[in-house]
Amino acid sequence: MNAEVIIVGGGIIGCSTAYNLAKNGVSVIVLEGSEHIGNGGSTRNGGGVRQSGRDPRELPLVMYAIKNIWKDLSDMLDTDVEYHQQGNLRLGSTDKHHQILNGLTERAIKCGLDVRMIDGYEARQINPYLSEEVTCASWCPTDGHANPLTATMGYYKMARRLGAHFISGEKVTEIRKIKGKARQVITESGNIYEGDKIIVASGYESRFIVSTVGIDVPMQPVLLETLVTEAVAPMFWQMLGTADADFYGHQSNHGSFVFGLNSGYEPYARPGKPVSSSIAVSAACRGIMKYFPSLSDIKVVRSWAGWMDSCADHIPVISPVEEVPGLILACGFSGHGFGIAPAVGLLLSQLATEQKTTLDLSEFRYNRF
Amino acid sequence: MNDRNRNIGEYIPADDDNIIVCRCEEITKGEIRRAVHDGMFTLTEIRRYLRTGMGLCQGQTCTKLVKSIVAKELGIRPSDLEPATGRAPMRPIEMYILAQDGEDMK
Numbered sequence: 365m366n367a368e369v370i371i372v373g374g375g376i377i378g379c380s381t382a383y384n385l386a387k388n389g390v391s392v393i394v395l396e397g398s399e400h401i402g403n404g405g406s407t408r409n410g411g412g413v414r415q416s417g418r419d420p421r422e423l424p425l426v427m428y429a430i431k432n433i434w435k436d437l438s439d440m441l442d443t444d445v446e447y448h449q450q451g452n453l454r455l456g457s458t459d460k461h462h463q464i465l466n467g468l469t470e471r472a473i474k475c476g477l478d479v480r481m482i483d484g485y486e487a488r489q490i491n492p493y494l495s496e497e498v499t500c501a502s503w504c505p506t507d508g509h510a511n512p513l514t515a516t517m518g519y520y521k522m523a524r525r526l527g528a529h530f531i532s533g534e535k536v537t538e539i540r541k542i543k544g545k546a547r548q549v550i551t552e553s554g555n556i557y558e559g560d561k562i563i564v565a566s567g568y569e570s571r572f573i574v575s576t577v578g579i580d581v582p583m584q585p586v587l588l589e590t591l592v593t594e595a596v597a598p599m600f601w602q603m604l605g606t607a608d609a610d611f612y613g614h615q616s617n618h619g620s621f622v623f624g625l626n627s628g629y630e631p632y633a634r635p636g637k638p639v640s641s642s643i644a645v646s647a648a649c650r651g652i653m654k655y656f657p658s659l660s661d662i663k664v665v666r667s668w669a670g671w672m673d674s675c676a677d678h679i680p681v682i683s684p685v686e687e688v689p690g691l692i693l694a695c696g697f698s699g700h701g702f703g704i705a706p707a708v709g710l711l712l713s714q715l716a717t718e719q720k721t722t723l724d725l726s727e728f729r730y731n732r733f
Numbered sequence: 734m735n736d737r738n739r740n741i742g743e744y745i746p747a748d749d750d751n752i753i754v755c756r757c758e759e760i761t762k763g764e765i766r767r768a769v770h771d772g773m774f775t776l777t778e779i780r781r782y783l784r785t786g787m788g789l790c791q792g793q794t795c796t797k798l799v800k801s802i803v804a805k806e807l808g809i810r811p812s813d814l815e816p817a818t819g820r821a822p823m824r825p826i827e828m829y830i831l832a833q834d835g836e837d838m839k
Contacts, residue, residue, distance in 0.1 A: 399735065399815065400777045407781050443782075513781040517773065521782075524772045530737035532774075553734055594789060594825055618784070640821055649832035660832075663825035665789065668818075 367391040367529065369716045370549050370559035372536045372573060373566035376406035376512070377694050377701060379519035380709025381563060381716070383441075386526035390717060393557055394528060395549065397535035397569065402516035404567045405701065408638075408670030410590055410612050410624030411512045412603050413703040416452050416479045416504035417468050419679050421727040422704065423475045428723055429707035430506060437510075437706060443518030445510045446617045450601040452507030453487060455655055456500045461607035465502045472504075479504040491600050495657050509603040509614040512702055519709070536566070538576045539691065546577060546690035561716040563692045568673040570695035577688045582676040582733055583696045587633035588624060589644040591667040593659075595619030606655070611648045621662065623648055631674075638669040672699035682708060682728040684715055692716060693730050737772050741807055744770040754802065755795040757788020762802055769806040776817045779803060786817060789825055 369385055371378045374396030385392045396403070413434055415426050430449070437445050456465050465481060472479045479502055487501040488494045524530055534555065539562060540548040549557045564570045568585040596619050605612040613623035625648035629641060645667045653660050675681065675696030685691040692715050694708065701708070707723070714721045750763025760783050773779045776799065785799050786792025792799075796816065804811040822831070 400775050400781075401737075401772075402781065403777075517778065517782040521771045521773075524737060530772070532735045532737065534734055555734075592787075593828075643834070645821075646831050646834035649828040650834075653828055653832055660829040661827050663827050664822060664831055665825050666787070666791070666820040667822070668820055 365393060365555070366558045367393040368559060369393075369561045369563060370395065370557050371563045371565060372549060373564065373570070374401045374520070374530060374532060375404050375565060375567065376402060376516040376519060376705040377565040377697070377708055377712070378563070379516060379523055380705050381565065381694070381712040382523040382528040382530075383519050383526065384709050384713035385716060386523050386528040388713065388717070390713070392528045393559070394523070394530045395534045395536055395551065395557065396530065396532040397566065399533050401520045401530065401532060402513075405588065405670050405672045405697070405699065406516040407513045408588065408590060408668060409512050409699070409702045411509045411614060411616075411622055411702065412452075412605075412612065412700070413447065413449075413510050414452050414504070414507045414603060414605075415477050416472055416502055416507055417454055417605060418472070418700065420471055420475050422679050422700070423472065423477065424723050425704040425707045427477070429704055430508075433706040433710070434508070434510065437515065437518075441515075441518035441522045443514050443521060444617070445515040445518055447508060447510040448601045448614070449506060449508035451490070451503060451505040452603040452605065453491060454502040454605040454607060455487065455494070455498050456607035457497045462500045464607040465500060469502045477504065478506060491602055493599060493656055493658050495655055497654055507603055511616060515702075515705075536573050539564075539573060541577060541688065544689065546688045561690055561692060563694060563712055563716060565694040565712075567695060567697075568671060570673070570693065574691070574693065577691065579685055579688060579691070579693070579730065581681050581693065581696055581730060583673045584631070585635065585671045586674040586699070587630040587638055587669055588672050588699055589627075589630070589640055589667065589669045590622060590624050591645050591648065591664050593621040594663045594665050596662060606651070610651045620665070621659065623652060638671050640667045640669045672697070674698045676733060680728055681730045682711065682725050683730040685730055735774055737774060741770070754798050755785040755788065757790050757794075758784040760785050765799060765802050766806050769803055774807060776800060776803060776814055780817050791820070791823070792817070
């Protein structure tokens with residue numbers, strides 16, 4: 365099967381790229397290795413659409429997405445992506461936390477972000493449910509959150525409506541060059557797909573796929589775990605984080621709280637199917653209750669896990685590959701790809717059609733290591 | 734291999750589309766049928782898109798119903814559809830209890 369662009373990976377990066385290409389009349393085939401669209405980190409993350417706390421090199425991507433795309437995304441995708449832009453509180457309770465938050469805040473201010481340090485009193489003015497434990501916080505009023513499930517499936521739905529061709533259960537094993545150019549994608553089932561451009565956006569699996577044309581990206585799979593609670597009446601709409609990143613999350617439109625967890629053991633999780641550990645939910649509940657005592661009685665309904673593709677320097681690779689003309693890489697999003705996905709999809713569609721990209725991508729080159 | 738472009742026909746409105754199938758999340762039969770025509774071809778995708786089976790009962794009431802509706806819409810057998818993954822804890826549990834981690838709070 366042929367198309368102008370073949371995308372390997374049906375996560376939110378692949379789906380948003382397919383949407384942007386299909387919208388401009390470019391023919392595109394998306395190959396998803398698993399049985400389900402958006403089966404990796406795309407639908408398993410905590411839903412942050414944050415600028416604060418982000419690597420300065422990644423900031424322009426998320427600032428662009430927040431200024432230009434997120435607000436209109438529900439209309440664009442004919443799907444409620446539940447975007448809320450009511451700020452991000454990153455909370456701390458010790459001198460060390462203050463130092464961490466202050467460092468992050470100073471770096472972000474240098475990049476032109478509206479973020480500042482506040483004390484516990486001001487934090488409780490913003491969010492009255494916070495306990496007295498909280499003594500400091502960073503506050504970024506333009507941050508927010510969205511629903512990773514509906515955003516990912518929304519991009520898929522609209523890309524498909526616009527003519528993008530999706531095939532799941534089609535695991536890519538090899539990229540094949542023809543006359544020195546990446547042209548063919550071979551799958552486990554023996555099918556061959558051919559395109560002028562091949563975009564690999566397959567999370568950690570990208571490493572194996574592009575190794576077949578001699579390219580390597582230094583990244584490791586790291587587990588992420590998340591929990592969701594029962595629905596309760598609306599309490600607050602800010603995105604929350606902590607200086608130690610031991611939990612992060614928000615209340616959703618549905619009324620449930622979604623919290624990402626961090627027990628410290630995530631980089632050492634057993635490979636294979638991502639499985640919730642027995643300790644992370646309990647550890648996170650202790651952290652959450654310390655800062656939000658009023659959530660003690662709320663019931664946890666579900667927990668799940670997923671893999672993120674943690675890159676050596678914790679920012680993604682978004683880059684054409686010079687030695688392999690026709691190949692474009694989009695991987696190593698290191699657990700913060702969701703908030704920037706709408707911008708990355710636009711930029712990848714520009715790379716694939718050899719247009720000038722709206723933002724400079726030189727920090728994300730594949731050969732920076 | 735699951736080709737999302739394969740022809741499953743048009744969505745045809747039905748008299749019973751307003752019946753609530755997932756009672757916890759109040760999702761109707763019509764919403765499920767339309768989601769299939771919007772490309773949600775697996776029970777996991779339906780769940781992510783509509784929240785079926787993600788409420789307090791964790792799908793104990795509606796899983797079979799959703800499965801048969803999706804299968805019929807796709808023109809396949811219900812047994813051809815993989816169930817969505819069950820998630821811990823199997824019953825809703827308060828944070829203060831989970832936080833104890835097998836130990837007393839005090």
